[in-house]
Amino acid sequence: xxxxxxxAESKNYLNAEYGIRSWLLTTDHKRIAILYLISxxxxxxxxxxxxxxxxxxxxxxAGDLLTADMYNKAFSMHGQIMVFFxxxxxxxxxxxxxxxxxxxxxxxxxxPRINLLSWYVYIGGAAMYIWCVITGGVDTGWTFYTPYSSxxxxxxxxxxxxxxxxxxxxxxxxxxxxxxxxxxMRAPGMTWTRLPLFVWSHYATSIVMLLGTPVIAITLVLxxxxxxxxxxxxxxxxxxxxxxxxxxxxxxSHPAVYIMILPSMGVxxxxxxxxxxxxxxxxxxxxxxxxxxxxxxxxxxxxxxxxAGISLYSALVFSFLSxxxxxxxxxxxxxxxxxxxxxxxxxxxxxxxAMGFIGLFTMGGLTGLFLACLGVDVHVHDTYFVIAHFHxxxxxxxxxxxxxxIHLWWPKISGRLYPEAWGRLAAIIVFIGFNxxxxxxxxxxxxxxxRRYWDYSHMPEWQALNVLSTAGASILAVGYLxxxxxxxxxxxxxxxxxxxxxxxxxxxWKTSSPPPTFNFEQTPExxxxxxxxxxxxxxxEVTLER
Amino acid sequence: xxxxxxxxxTPLAIEHEARPELRHHFSDEQxxxxxxxxxxxxxxxxxxxxxxxxxxxxxxxxxxxxPEFAVSSRSxxxxxxxxxTAVLICSSLTVAMSVRAAQTGNRKLQVPxxxxxxxxxLVFLGVKGYEWNxxxxxxxIPTFDFSARDLMEKAGDRHVLGLDRISDSGQLQxxxxxxxxxxxxxxxxxxxxxxxxxxxxxxxVGIFSVITWMAWKGAxxxxxxxxxxxxxxxxxxxxxxxxYLFPLLYLIDRRPGA
Numbered sequence: 001x002x003x004x005x006x007x008a009e010s011k012n013y014l015n016a017e018y019g020i021r022s023w024l025l026t027t028d029h030k031r032i033a034i035l036y037l038i039s040x041x042x043x044x045x046x047x048x049x050x051x052x053x054x055x056x057x058x059x060x061x062a063g064d065l066l067t068a069d070m071y072n073k074a075f076s077m078h079g080q081i082m083v084f085f086x087x088x089x090x091x092x093x094x095x096x097x098x099x100x101x102x103x104x105x106x107x108x109x110x111x112p113r114i115n116l117l118s119w120y121v122y123i124g125g126a127a128m129y130i131w132c133v134i135t136g137g138v139d140t141g142w143t144f145y146t147p148y149s150s151x152x153x154x155x156x157x158x159x160x161x162x163x164x165x166x167x168x169x170x171x172x173x174x175x176x177x178x179x180x181x182x183x184x185m186r187a188p189g190m191t192w193t194r195l196p197l198f199v200w201s202h203y204a205t206s207i208v209m210l211l212g213t214p215v216i217a218i219t220l221v222l223x224x225x226x227x228x229x230x231x232x233x234x235x236x237x238x239x240x241x242x243x244x245x246x247x248x249x250x251x252x253s254h255p256a257v258y259i260m261i262l263p264s265m266g267v268x269x270x271x272x273x274x275x276x277x278x279x280x281x282x283x284x285x286x287x288x289x290x291x292x293x294x295x296x297x298x299x300x301x302x303x304x305x306x307x308a309g310i311s312l313y314s315a316l317v318f319s320f321l322s323x324x325x326x327x328x329x330x331x332x333x334x335x336x337x338x339x340x341x342x343x344x345x346x347x348x349x350x351x352x353x354a355m356g357f358i359g360l361f362t363m364g365g366l367t368g369l370f371l372a373c374l375g376v377d378v379h380v381h382d383t384y385f386v387i388a389h390f391h392x393x394x395x396x397x398x399x400x401x402x403x404x405x406i407h408l409w410w411p412k413i414s415g416r417l418y419p420e421a422w423g424r425l426a427a428i429i430v431f432i433g434f435n436x437x438x439x440x441x442x443x444x445x446x447x448x449x450x451r452r453y454w455d456y457s458h459m460p461e462w463q464a465l466n467v468l469s470t471a472g473a474s475i476l477a478v479g480y481l482x483x484x485x486x487x488x489x490x491x492x493x494x495x496x497x498x499x500x501x502x503x504x505x506x507x508x509w510k511t512s513s514p515p516p517t518f519n520f521e522q523t524p525e526x527x528x529x530x531x532x533x534x535x536x537x538x539x540x541e542v543t544l545e546r
Numbered sequence: 547x548x549x550x551x552x553x554x555x556t557p558l559a560i561e562h563e564a565r566p567e568l569r570h571h572f573s574d575e576q577x578x579x580x581x582x583x584x585x586x587x588x589x590x591x592x593x594x595x596x597x598x599x600x601x602x603x604x605x606x607x608x609x610x611x612x613p614e615f616a617v618s619s620r621s622x623x624x625x626x627x628x629x630x631t632a633v634l635i636c637s638s639l640t641v642a643m644s645v646r647a648a649q650t651g652n653r654k655l656q657v658p659x660x661x662x663x664x665x666x667x668l669v670f671l672g673v674k675g676y677e678w679n680x681x682x683x684x685x686x687i688p689t690f691d692f693s694a695r696d697l698m699e700k701a702g703d704r705h706v707l708g709l710d711r712i713s714d715s716g717q718l719q720x721x722x723x724x725x726x727x728x729x730x731x732x733x734x735x736x737x738x739x740x741x742x743x744x745x746x747x748x749x750x751v752g753i754f755s756v757i758t759w760m761a762w763k764g765a766x767x768x769x770x771x772x773x774x775x776x777x778x779x780x781x782x783x784x785x786x787x788x789x790y791l792f793p794l795l796y797l798i799d800r801r802p803g804a
Contacts (some may be wrong), residue, residue: 214596231734239727
C-alpha cells in the first residue's frame with residue numbers, strides 16, 4: 001500500500017511494520033480486515049465470472065454456449081461462492097472487523113489471535129472451494145438438496161461441503177469475537193444506547209452467526225457422512241427423510257439472509273444521518289429492529305418449503321411469521337426516510353448508495369411479502385420471480401450497502417479520498433445496471449420462466465427480457481470494476497483525507513486516518529450521545545459542492 | 547505481532563511488563579477474564595446448536611420409527627455404556643478439583659488431577675472403540691454390510707416391532723425390509739452422535755495435554771488460571787453431551803423381560 005506520502009511522523013497501522021510476515025502474522029484487527037478485503041474481492045470476481053456465464057447462456061433461448069451440466073455447475077458455484085465466500089463475510093469481516101473496536105473505543109477485538117485464525121480458516125475454505133472448482137466443480141445448486149447431493153451427483157460435493165464448513169467456522173469465530181467485544185470492551189461512558197447503529201446491527205448479526213452457522217455445519221457434515229459412509233439420514237431408500245435436510249438447511253440459510261442484510265442496514269444507518277446532517281430518527285427503534293429481525297428471522301425458515309410437502313398448518317404459521325419480519329424491516333426504512341426529511345442532504349457517493357439501498361431493499365422486501373403469501377408462492381415458486389426477489393435483497397441491499405460502506409470509510413482505511421466524481425458515476429452505473437438486470441426477471445418469473453433452466457427454446461418470447469437482463473449485467477460489471485480501479489488509484493494519487501473528511505460523529509472519526517495500531521493514543525471517554533450532528537460543523541468538501 | 551510492544555506505545559509496554567498474562571488490549575485482568583469466559587460460553591452455545599441439529603434428527607426419527615429405535619437401543623451394551631458414563635463423570639470431577647486446586651494455589655495437586663482427567667478421557671475413548679468394534683462384528687455399522695436380522699429374532703423384539711402379528715408372508719417380508727431400513731437410521735444417528743462426541747473428546751484430550759503441561763510449568767496461580775477454567779468449561783460441556791446421549795441412545799426401552 002502506498003503510504004509514503006503520508007507525513008513521516010504519523011505512525012499508523014499501515015506503516016507500523018513492513019514485510020509479508022507483518023501482514024500474515026498480524027493480530028491487528030485493521031490489518032486482518034484488509035486481508036479479508038483482498039480475499040473476498042477475489043472470491044467476488046470468481047463468483048461474478050459464473051454469473052457472467054449464466055447471463056451469456058440465457059442470451060439466446062437455445063442451450064448453446066454451455067452444456068446442461070456445465071450450466072448446472074455455473075449457477076451452483078455462483079451461488080455458493082457469492083453466499084458463503086462473499087456476502088456472509090463481506091461487511092462483518094471487512095468493515096465490522098475494521099470499525100467495531102474503534103466504534104466502541106477499544107484497542108482491538110477481544111480475541112485478536114482468534115480473529116487471525118478466522119481469516120486462515122476462511123482462506124482454507126476458500127482454497128478448498130477453488131480446488132473443487134478447478135477439479136470439476138459441483139452441480140447441486142447452492143442448496144445441496146438431498147438425495148441429489150448425497151446419492152446421485154457425481155461432482156465434488158464433499159469438497160464443496162467441507163469448504164463451506166470451514167467458511168462457516170470462520171464466521172462463527174468472527175461473530176463470537178464481535179459479541180464479546182461489544183459486551184466487554186466498550187470504553188468508559190460508551191453505554192449501550194450510545195453505540196453506533198452499525199455496532200447494534202453487527203451485534204444482531206453475530207447472534208445469528210453463532211446460533212445458525214453450527215446447524216448448517218452439522219447438516220453438511222451429515223451430507224458428507226451420507227455420501228462417504230452411507231449413513232442413512234436424509235436418503236429415503238435407507239429410511240431417511242430429505243425434508244429433514246431442507247428444514248436443517250433453511251434453519252441456517254434463511255437467517256443467513258439476515259447475516260447478509262443486517263450489517264448493510266448498519267452501514268446505511270451510519271451514512272444517512274451523516275449526509276443528512278441530522279440525528280437518526282428513532283435510534284432505539286432502529287437498534288431494536290435489528291434485534292427483532294435477528295430473532296424473528298429464526299422462525300420463518302419453512303417459507304422456503306411451502307411446496308415441499310410440509311403440513312398446511314405449519315405452512316400457515318410460517319407464512320404469518322414471514323409477514324411479521326417485514327415489520328422491523330419497515331421500521332428501519334421509515335426511520336431512514338424520516339432522518340432524511342428536512343435534513344441537509346448532500347448527494348455524495350455513499351449517500352447515493354444508501355438511497356439506492358433504501359429503494360431497492362424496499363422492492364426486495366415487498367416482493368418478499370408476495371412470496372410469504374402461500375397462494376402466490378405456489379404460483380411463482382422456483383421461478384425467476386424468486387431469483388429477482390432475493391437479488392434485490394442480496395445485491396440491491398447487501399452489495400450496495402457494502403459499496404457505500406467501503407466509500408464512507410475509505411478515507412479512514414486508506415487515509416486518502418477517492419475521486420468523488422468517479423464515485424458518483426459508478427454508483428449511478430451500479431444502480432442502473434442492477435435494475436436493468438433484475439427487474440426484467442420479476443416479469444420473466446411471473447410469466448413462468450423457471451430458475452435453473454439453461455434452455456428455453458420452447459418459449460422464445462422470453463428472449464427480449466433475457467437480453468435486457470444480460471445487457472444490464474454487463475453494465476453492472478462496469479459499475480463493479482470502476483470502484484476497483486479508482487480505489488486502487490486513490491491509494492497512491494488520492495487527496496490526503498484528514499481525520500474526519502465527512503465531519504461524521506462516531507469514535508472512529510476521532511482518531512487519525514489511517515488509525516494508529518492501537519486505534520487511540522488514549523482510551524477515549526464518551527460523554528456524548530450517538531449522532532449529535534447538530535453539534536458538528538459541515539464538511540468542507542460538501543459545503544463547496546452544495 | 548501484537549505481543550511485542552509496538553513503536554510509540556512504550557508506556558503501555560512498560561505497564562504490561564509487570565503483568566505478563568495481561569494482553570495489550572485489555573485494561574485489567576478482570577476484563578480479560580470476563581472476556582475469555584464469555585467467549586467460551588458463547589462457543590459452547592454454538593456447540594449446543596451443532597449437536598442440536600443431530601438431536602433434532604434423532605427426535606424426528608425416534609417419533610416416527612419408535613419400535614425400531616426401541617429394539618435397536620436394546621442391542622447396545624448397557625453395562626459398558628453405564629461404565630463409560632461413570633468414567634466420564636469421574637473425569638469431570640477431577641477437572642473441577644484441578645480448578646479448585648488452582649484457585650487455592652495447590653500446585654502439587656493440579657498436575658495429578660489433570661493427568662487423571664486425561665486418563666479417564668482415554669479410557670472413555672478406548673471403551674467407545676471396543677463398543678464400535680462390537681457393532682462392527684454384529685453388522686450394525688451402516689456402511690459395512692448392515693444387517694438388522696439379529697434384532698428380529700427374540701420374541702420380545704418381534705412383538706415390539708409388530709412382526710408376530712403379521713401372518714401373510716409377503717407383508718412380513720415387507721415389514722422386515724422396513725425394520726432393516728429404519729434401524730439403519732438409528733445406527734446412522736448412533737454413529738454420527740457418538741462419533742462427533744468422540745471427536746470432541748479427542749480435542750478435549752489434546753487441550754488438556756497442553757493445560758497439564760502449563761500446570762506442570764506452574765502457569766496457574768490463584769490470581770490467574772483462566773485457560774484451565776475455560777478448558778474445564780469445555781470438558782464439562784462434552785461430558786454433558788454424553789449425559790444426554792446415554793439415555794437417548796441406550797435407555798429407550800429397557801423394561802425387564804421385554
